[in-house]
Amino acid sequence: MLTRLRASLGVGLGVSLAVSLLFNYSQSHLNQNLSTQLKASQQTVDSLTATNHALDNQVQGLVQARDAAQLAADAVQQEVEKLRQDARVRVEAVRTVIQHEDCYSRPLPRAVTERMHYD
Numbered sequence: 001m002l003t004r005l006r007a008s009l010g011v012g013l014g015v016s017l018a019v020s021l022l023f024n025y026s027q028s029h030l031n032q033n034l035s036t037q038l039k040a041s042q043q044t045v046d047s048l049t050a051t052n053h054a055l056d057n058q059v060q061g062l063v064q065a066r067d068a069a070q071l072a073a074d075a076v077q078q079e080v081e082k083l084r085q086d087a088r089v090r091v092e093a094v095r096t097v098i099q100h101e102d103c104y105s106r107p108l109p110r111a112v113t114e115r116m117h118y119d
Contacts, residue, residue, distance in 0.1 A: 091116060
């Protein structure tokens with residue numbers, strides 16, 4: 001009976017060892033697969049991070065260009081408004097000067113009015 005018990009115990013230990021080795025092999029293979037997937041995911045994250053930084057730099061450059069263009073447009077608009085105001089003042093000055101002239105009541109020739117167009 002003792003030999004049977006020892007044999008059964010030996011077989012049980014052998015089966016346990018075989019199952020344990022099989023489980024360890026399975027876990028090792030799973031760990032390798034997960035490690036490979038982790039490396040691939042990390043490379044994807046690194047690539048997306050680099051792309052994100054490049055896009056951020058591009059957006060910042062475009063924002064700066066837009067701001068510079070807006071400043072230039074504002075300056076041009078101010079200059080145009082100043083020129084229009086100057087033209088209005090000059091036209092009013094001419095009207096005031098010629099108000100008492102004989103030609104005041106007569107229409108100006110078309111060539112003159114085309115040159116005086118300020119709007």
